[in-house]
Amino acid sequence: MSKEPEQDPAAENPEELLDLKITEPKDWAAGIPAVTVAMVDILKETGFVRGMEGLFHMNKKGGFDCSGCAWPDPDDDRSPIAEYCENGAKALAEEATTKKLTGEFFAENSVADLAKLNDYDIGKKGRITQPMYLAKDATHYAPVSWDFAFKKIADELNALASPDEAAFYTSGRTSNEASFMYQLFVREFGTNNMPDCSNMCHESTSVGLADAIGIGKGTVTLNDFYDTDVIIIMGQNPGTNHPRMLSALEKAKDKGSKIIAVNPLHEAGLMGFKNPQKVKGILGIKTQLADLYLQVRINGDMALLKAIEKLLYKAELGNPGSVFDHEFIKKNTTGYVAFLDSLNQYEVDDLAKAAGLTVKEIEQAVELIKNTNRIIICWAMGVTQHKNGVATVKEIVNLAMLKGAIGKPGAGLCPVRGHSNVQGNRTMIIWDKPKPKQLDKLKEVFGFEPPRGHGYDVVESIKAMDEGKLKVFFAMGGNFLSATPDTLFTAQALRKLKLSVHVSTKLNRSHLVHGEEALILPTLSRSDKDVVNGEDQFISCENSMGVIQMSKGMLTPVSEHLMNENQIVCNMAKATLGSRSVVDWDKYAKSYDAVRDVIAKVIPGFEDYNQKVRLPGGFYLPNPAREGKFITEKNGSVVPFNIAPLPKHELAADEYHMTTIRSHDQFNTTIYGLNDRYRGIHNERRVILMNENDMKKAGFSPQEKVDLFNYDDGVERAARLFVVVPYNIPEGNTATYYPEANVLVPINSVAAQSNTPTSKLVTIKIRKHLA
Incomplete structure (x- = not known):
């Protein structure tokens, strides 16, 4: 067993604890506290006049784009009060x-x-x-x-x-x-x-979607969220990472949409939303978001998707032509029969167990999507940062293809990018x-x-x-x-x-x-x-x-x-x-x-760039898949159903799976503050969230000091001096903040095809801290 490189004091956060305070996790996001916290940051960093001038122009037509997340601005009228979220205001305060x-x-x-x-x-x-x-x-x-x-x-x-x-x-x-x-x-x-x-976040999406549908981007617009029946949100925490998405989800709920949340942690922003720009939100009345919350094990998404597909297939056999969109499948896909045959190797009970769910929970999801093809599937890092990240993205495409839920209003694929x-x-x-065509164009234009x-x-x-x-x-x-x-x-x-x-x-x-x-x-x-x-x-x-x-x-x-x-x-x-x-x-x-003029010559879709970008709200790039046209390099105009094995996750008795996450006071590696108020964690970042049953088995007490270890490739990697926090997370699973726990993510543990680091699933051991 070799050791990690010698400890480098400059390489990571100091191994020091602050003064951890724990409160009950929230079951709703935003509300007046979000406004208060945002304003405190703005006033402290920028002063009132400079801060308000910035906030007034953020994400407005003719203003500047928030440097935070990539959630889209409305195509039509934008909020006269605030077209930004709490974390957008914090991003402005920082810069x-x-x-x-x-x-x-x-x-x-x-x-x-x-x-x-x-x-x-x-x-x-x-x-x-x-x-x-x-x-x-x-x-x-x-x-x-x-x-x-x-x-x-x-x-x-x-x-x-x-x-x-x-x-x-x-x-x-x-x-x-x-x-x-x-x-x-x-x-x-x-x-x-x-x-x-991109290599570290949505590369699995770019590879998977490009292979499957011919474009490595999502296929929906924001308006599709207001014209859909079901929204499935997988491996994503919008309340912290894309807070303006909550307004879109609230509007979708008002129009009758159902929401299925899939996540190992119960995240406040998937459960409820108190809109601070509406009277009921100001009064503390929340909109219930998730109609069904599927608390999968870390990387249980593939098993869940296969279980849903198998149950949908069963329903289709019981009432042929009522569940699957056979016209869409015949016109746009290949490998349908082989894909269905591949599902026969699995039992629903086994898939449910692999996902960490009950069959009844999965059946509830099937009931919500069985009779509609107006389905939007959203995902983020919880799907992509795994060894099977590309395969899981393609499994999401499989489900959309079975339902014909792509290339039509209110339906499609929605990877939510993390940076603007x-x-x-x-x-x-x-x-x-x-691609060779891109390089050829550079040569043609520049010589x-x-x-x-x-x-x-x-x-x-x-x-x-x-x-x-x-x-x-x-x-x-x-x-x-x-x-x-x-x-x-x-x-x-x-x-x-x-x-x-x-x-x-x-x-x-x-x-x-x-x-x-x-x-x-x-x-x-x-x-x-x-x-x-x-x-x-x-x-x-x-x-x-x-x-x-x-x-x-x-x-x-x-x-x-x-x-x-x-x-x-x-x-x-x-x-x-x-x-x-x-x-x-x-x-x-x-x-x-001049730059935009030459971009217009090189990049497809940017013709008349200087004219179109000056239009209020900008312009959409071409997206054939959004229109139901699939132009792939490998398969022409058809989408192959992808057959992927179920990932196997075996842990020794003293091992756990760790996922790295953001706190609410954080955007990527930028730390806005030391509180994660939705999860009830205050004034500390060196924490590990654990299931209480796991804590009892291992003999750990709440707020006990521990050290974390990973042993991939025969190398000992250590993250020392963390505090155990009991949390609602599946047994065998743990969660830590990054970048503090990145020291445990092995350099050689990457997603197949995309080479994305597997930051969402790391095998660790936990030992009591020795002072």
């Missing part, structure tokens, strides 16, 4: 803060001292105001000019033996315009090493596996030969760093270290780099785990006014449902030394490529319109 990190701050605080802070305290320090450089063997970052920064990057990139010794990461916050220019530079430089945050432009990044060809081989994704990049194959790492946003698996292994890999560069708005832990040299390049946020050549500019983003809309910042930036992401890319490209470039980088640095 619009008036706190500043100047050269003096970095002179007074060494990298080692900053690393002793937890992620919450690091993030609350403020906005970075000028480029910062950490020289080799230096202990402190120091301010430098933009010219110095671009020359340093250019020198290191041009000194590489091959362009493939560099990797270029992208966060979902990056705009369409900056994303397009970024991938253009990377490809003209000569590599497809473009890991991005992560879908747009991929549309702009931020991808380590670009250079793009690299054709596949590049590194996130997991492959980390391994390449560790093996010395990568020398330079450039991150366009994000907090790479805290977002990725196997924290200590990843930190060890990052430290082997010659140069690490991060384009950021605020300080995060990735700045403190670095290569021999490091740069932090401060950029504008979504809410910042972006002025180029004396004119206010706007960018554009794509939401979860394929709508492209403008985003125009309104607030005065905290520093005159910030640079927008598009200009950072163009200046870096100009410095690096020099006279060998065939791209007019100065032209694109000066004009977003």
Whole structure:
């Protein structure tokens, strides 16, 4: 048994406990407390005038897109009160803060001292105001000019033996315009090493849907939610991760829809909603959301889906033609008979047991969907971050195909993306596996030969760093270290780099785990006014449902030394490529319109981009599957039913399955606060939620201190000093917050086909903490 890499004080949150307080979990989300908490954050970080100006323009037509989740804005009229949620307001408070990190701050605080802070305290320090450089063997970052920064990057990139010794990461916050220019530079430089945050979240969706229906995106619009009979929500916690979805669910309920929630934890935002913009919500009256709550075991979704399909098949046999949409199946699918035969190998009782449910519970779900094809199936990380994530996505497609629940009003597939432009990044060809047609188009428009081989994704990049194959790492946003698996292994890999560069708005832990040299390049946020050549500019983003809309910042930036992401890319490209470039980088640095004009030439669906993006509310990208047309590379115009085995989960007597989750005071790796009020956990993040029966069997008491271990690949990984919290979660299952528990997620435990880290299912052992 080998040990994990030596403990790196900078790599993860300090092993320190705060003052945990526990209250009863909520059975509803939002309400007046959401308004109160949001306003407290805004006033504390931005002040009243700046904060209110930002909130008034957030997600409004002609305003700026929230930098949080990718839930779509209404196509029609938007709320005159607040077209944002509690966590959207917190996101604004984070980026619009008036706190500043100047050269003096970095002179007074060494990298080692900053690393002793937890992620919450690091993030609350403020906005970075000028480029910062950490020289080799230096202990402190120091301010430098933009010219110095671009020359340093250019020198290191041009000194590489091959362009493939560099990797270029992208966060979902990056705009369409900056994303397009970024991938253009990377490809003209000569590599497809473009890991991005999709690799860690919905890559299983992108792969599964592209294989099945020909497009790696969802097929519904927001209006479909108001014209459907049943909404199934799997592996998703909208109350925390996509709170504005609650308004759509409430409206759907008002119109008669039924909701089936599928989740190992009873999440407040799936049970009830107190709408603070309605009188009844202000009065504390909640809308009941889930009509049926199926508390599956972690990764019990595949077993549940197969059980539903088998029971539907039984009902179809009893009344032929009344349950399955045979016309749809005949016209659009292949492999129907073989798929039904595959279901015969399973017994419903066994499937129910594998799912952690009773047959009666599954029968209730079948009754809700049996007699309608107006069904929307939503999902998020609880489905995708498993070894069988792609197969489960395809099983969701199987169910939709049996019912003909796709390509018609009120029906379809709805993967809910977790970051505001992560879908747009991929549309702009931020991808380590670009299609030949995309590369051909780049060559046709720009006149250079793009690299054709596949590049590194996130997991492959980390391994390449560790093996010395990568020398330079450039991150366009994000907090790479805290977002990725196997924290200590990843930190060890990052430290082997010659140069690490991060384009950021605020300080995060990735700045403190670095290569021999490091740069932090401060950029504008979504809410910042972006002025180029004396004119206010706007960018554009794509939401979860394929709508492209403008985003125009309104607030005065905290520093005159910030640079927008598009200009950072163009200046870096100009410095690096020099006279060998065939791209007019100065032209694109000066004009977003010029960028959009060339996007219109390269990316299908963006014709007349500059005109359409200026329409109030933007425009929808083409989506053949939304219209019931399936154009796949492998299967032509038909969708194959996918036959996948049931995942097997065997645990030793002292083992548990762990899933990593967000707290309510969190967006991805950004920690807004230390309270998870919906789950009743306050002032602590180093907790592990356990079933009370498991606690009794193991001899653990409530709030006992424990250490957590994973032993995949014969390596001992440890997350020490956690507190046990009794919780309503299936036996054998546990839950922890990330990034604190990412140290336990093995680098080699990934989803088949998508290579997504399996952050939602990690096998662990729990032992009493030894002081």
